[in-house]
Amino acid sequence: MQAQTAFESSAASGGSATGLAVRGLALERGGRALFTGLSFSVAPGNGLVLRGANGSGKTSLLRILAGLTRADAGEVVWNGKAWRGGGGDQRAGGLYIGHANALKDELTAAENLAEALAFDGLKIDDEVQELALEQMGLRSRRQVPARRLSQGQKRRIGLARLSLSAKPLWLLDEPTNALDTEGVAIFTRLVQQHLADGGVTCIATHVPLDLSAGELNLGEAP
Amino acid sequence: MSDVLIGAVHAPERGAWLALRRDLHLALRTRGEVLQVLVFFVIVVSLFPLAIGPESALLKRIAPGVVWVAALLSVLLTLPRLFAQDFADGTLEQLATSPYPLIGIATGKIGAHWLTSGLPLTLLSPLLGLQFGLDGRELAVMAAGLMLGTPVLSMLGAIGAALTLGVRGGAMLMALLVLPLYVPVLIFGAGAVEASAAGIDVAANLSLLGAALLLGLLAAPFAAATAIRIALD
Numbered sequence: 001m002q003a004q005t006a007f008e009s010s011a012a013s014g015g016s017a018t019g020l021a022v023r024g025l026a027l028e029r030g031g032r033a034l035f036t037g038l039s040f041s042v043a044p045g046n047g048l049v050l051r052g053a054n055g056s057g058k059t060s061l062l063r064i065l066a067g068l069t070r071a072d073a074g075e076v077v078w079n080g081k082a083w084r085g086g087g088g089d090q091r092a093g094g095l096y097i098g099h100a101n102a103l104k105d106e107l108t109a110a111e112n113l114a115e116a117l118a119f120d121g122l123k124i125d126d127e128v129q130e131l132a133l134e135q136m137g138l139r140s141r142r143q144v145p146a147r148r149l150s151q152g153q154k155r156r157i158g159l160a161r162l163s164l165s166a167k168p169l170w171l172l173d174e175p176t177n178a179l180d181t182e183g184v185a186i187f188t189r190l191v192q193q194h195l196a197d198g199g200v201t202c203i204a205t206h207v208p209l210d211l212s213a214g215e216l217n218l219g220e221a222p
Numbered sequence: 223m224s225d226v227l228i229g230a231v232h233a234p235e236r237g238a239w240l241a242l243r244r245d246l247h248l249a250l251r252t253r254g255e256v257l258q259v260l261v262f263f264v265i266v267v268s269l270f271p272l273a274i275g276p277e278s279a280l281l282k283r284i285a286p287g288v289v290w291v292a293a294l295l296s297v298l299l300t301l302p303r304l305f306a307q308d309f310a311d312g313t314l315e316q317l318a319t320s321p322y323p324l325i326g327i328a329t330g331k332i333g334a335h336w337l338t339s340g341l342p343l344t345l346l347s348p349l350l351g352l353q354f355g356l357d358g359r360e361l362a363v364m365a366a367g368l369m370l371g372t373p374v375l376s377m378l379g380a381i382g383a384a385l386t387l388g389v390r391g392g393a394m395l396m397a398l399l400v401l402p403l404y405v406p407v408l409i410f411g412a413g414a415v416e417a418s419a420a421g422i423d424v425a426a427n428l429s430l431l432g433a434a435l436l437l438g439l440l441a442a443p444f445a446a447a448t449a450i451r452i453a454l455d
Contacts, residue, residue: 066319068454096319104252118240121232121321206404 019043020169020200025074027060032222034060038074038217042200044168047191049211050204055126055221058204059098062142062171064094064203078169086218095120095167097175101154105147109138109157112146116161124164133158136186151178162190170194171192176209184209228247234329237322239276242328242337244376249338250404255303256338261265263343265267266349278355285354286364286415292403293343293368300339300392301400303381304331318454324447331452332380340372356415363418363428370431377442378403380430384449407434 021041025033037217042048050058061070065076067083076083103112113133117124129191133142136156141149146157157179169192176184188210191201195213204211245399249256271281272286284322310312317327347368356364382400386392 009437019254066315068315068318070455094319096315098312098315100310101316102312102316104311104313105250106248111247115244118244119237119316119322 021077044198052218056218094169096171103146110142112168232321234323234326237326238330241327246332263296285413301379328446329443336376344368367414371411377438380446384446387453
């Protein structure tokens, strides 16, 4: 199977060394090629929305970009530095938010956020963290253990983390899952701000998003 | 936006400290689990005098072995909480994509595991040894052996726990994988107390446990981190 997917993000400057680029990426799962010869680039300040049927490899692609999964062939280039993925390559680069919320039921919303930020290598004042949770509509839920939060509220803790993140590359897997319309609006604003700051965002999603971002369709599941 | 963060790897010892602090914080919130393991340890050890009867000579002879086997089983019970919960709730993905090297984070988690399992068991062991009529010197040797040996149990256990991540029926498989690796620790640990009872120098046994501890410190975090990467791939 040779699903050649060439893609150039809307404002990608040809041959530019900055931003994210993927060259000839291939990944096989369970004896089936999810994608082969996948190439695209995203310049700073641009977003990329990954679409495709369930099982078409959106999550796998994001995990390769995050350095969690190793591609079978090809390379990922960030600001001129290339890697294959896996083995902790480029671990400092991407902020990856997967399906799981990575929250501890025993810790409160505020504590969960503080832990996530600490492991992001950030030192952020308590007041600033409080404000971020407040902006996500979690003001009254700050001191509530995560197990008592709704799915959407748990997701919003992740949004608070995004809003304080300093990482230039965001890799988001179904970020709007369980979010209400207000939550989606907050999320969209965060991404717009990130892009305006010159960041890069890759989002795998099935819902329409109000973003001026390029789209990459991975098509049907193999 | 700056690209300073890309490729920048933060200090592993800071990652270890963060992981240690976080896991201790979590253990404090779930104190019951830590206590349950201690109670399990006490009960298993206490079953032997009940089963064998008040034969003080025999009890004294089997005491080191009993305490050590109970310690092995207790530590084994706590291993699933080392990585499996973090794997299930997505935390491990976050740790693996954090700017702190995973090897440092694994070290911190192993340290927290020992502080909440091996260390309390060690502190409790002299009390249990008294049940079996061990004398002061033997109690001290047993506690010293556990102090050196239980960190090795945590480290070997971490490798087993990481290798069986995401495997169905992983807990049983992990026990089968880890228990044979525990055998040398058991032999030297229980052997130290027996040597002490026989009036032989215990230095050889304790030195070997110490050597295992150093070797584990070098190898275990690396092996566990590598196994976690493979599980996440």
